[in-house]
Amino acid sequence: MTALSTPSKLRGKRVLLTGAAGFVGRHMIQELLRHGYEVISLDAVPADAPGAAGLPAYHQVDLRERDAVHALMADVKPDAVIHLAAISFVPDGNRDPQLLLGVNIGGTIHLTNAVRAECPEARILFVSSAQVYGTATAATAEFPLREDSPLLPLSPYAVSKVAGERFLQACAATYGLQVVIARPGNHIGPGQATKFVATSFAKQVLDAKYGRITEMKVGNLDSIRDFSDVRDIVRAYRLLLERGRSGFAYNITTDNHVRIGDLLQLLKKIIGVEIKTTVDPALYRPTDVLQSIDTSRLYSDTGWIPVYSLEQTLHDIVASLEETAAT
């Protein structure tokens, strides 16, 4: 799929992965193990929590605790860090900015300072978000959005990502830390929590199929969102860790704009059932943002292109939910 075949100097080395017990973290681990990396997993949940059970070299650390982060880094001294951990559900951040800021910014500061102190050669991949562009409009930016487009973060979540990026870029410029910044769009896939729309819809349509519900509540069906497959996204992360340029940010998205109503239709077709929908304004998000996003930098530097179709992704989400329900 890619014309770039230079073997990476990182291959086979130790990667510390934060947020390992989350939805993206578990896919990231698969991607890394499949490509010969040694993975050290970190998350804030106990080792016997559902998400953490079975993760390689698992460490329970709350990134808000500076001393614990430094102690871990001194112990592990990884060759690279993929920093996924974040409060990532936007409505959670709107409700409790303090927690979000503490984890997303405070945690990033602690982690970076620990790298600087304990393993300053380690490459850091910081997982930011395409939401840093905020509600960029034709008046404030050119489309498609490139990595140097204006950052107009409106949600506490987006603000936290801009702050993390700026701090890491300052550390790269000042201390010579190796930092690559990823700006993914929305991503979905097997294993995502049901508070996210694709899994929420899939679960409800399945519930209808098995007669557990006869009606589902939905937010704004005309809202248009970009949905990448999490497996495409984590492959981009791995490629950026190997080939991204330090100090640079990279957009990652399939840029396939999907109406939420169409997503629901596709799910009903895949599952083979109809269900009545009621619109619930409480499910509307305060800041629904969508812009066309340019990924040519990512393609040029890593050869990445997405390989999962939306149909494939939804099919796999449904299969995963069926499997979970069966066990």
Added chain:
Amino acid sequence: MTALSTPSKLRGKRVLLTGAAGFVGRHMIQELLRHGYEVISLDAVPADAPGAAGLPAYHQVDLRERDAVHALMADVKPDAVIHLAAISFVPDGNRDPQLLLGVNIGGTIHLTNAVRAECPEARILFVSSAQVYGTATAATAEFPLREDSPLLPLSPYAVSKVAGERFLQACAATYGLQVVIARPGNHIGPGQATKFVATSFAKQVLDAKYGRITEMKVGNLDSIRDFSDVRDIVRAYRLLLERGRSGFAYNITTDNHVRIGDLLQLLKKIIGVEIKTTVDPALYRPTDVLQSIDTSRLYSDTGWIPVYSLEQTLHDIVASLEETAAT
């Protein structure tokens, strides 16, 4: 001092001032009252706390509490907001980033959202900091630093100010809020807490004069810092509130670079006493930053130039400490 004499449309109107009970807040109130504004004071400390006693229309509100901020804004509906409140002592922020982020970013988000909801015409002056430029060097920026120079925030404090700026600029671009951003350098003056260097030194030299100590501990005497007088700074804030362009940031500094050792010499001369100094590495700051900063935008738009000499400022700090000691 200024060629601009257009009377401001804001003159005489209601200004909500956050951080009113702090060092800068109390000077800001004097500046506003002297120019005919009605001031509503806000801070997190109780109304009978030393800093808050006697402040005009005082409200005790913790900006981390979203609902309290909205309730106040609905009640007060000011014509303008000067947002000074912040954890501003850099070492405090290094020790406890969570508190700093919650107050400095979370508080700013709550305040701005409350303005948007309750009084969207109100002009907001956001007090950021020249520390947003971080350790910009000749390799990463041109000197003197202008407002569009790269932001390389290294301390949690600087990160919090960059985040606040970006959020406010996003709100200006997206919702049309009127936002002006001030980036002051270090400022000193009568009434500052003794943990800040000028007042700390002045107090110790006075203690030596009155025989209470015979030796003082100092940090890096060769560190060079910029010291503006707080009264010049708050005048710039008032002028920016009246004349600053929305969506723009403004540097504010006298740009007088002073060696900390020379500051100490000046204080000894003013007070008329010698004292032995011992260097204590614990007093070294991890990130001492100084660059030359351009204030031509501020001058062009408001006519501001500083009027206090360093000697005058130090003299007034000493006089204020003597007065406090005498009462």
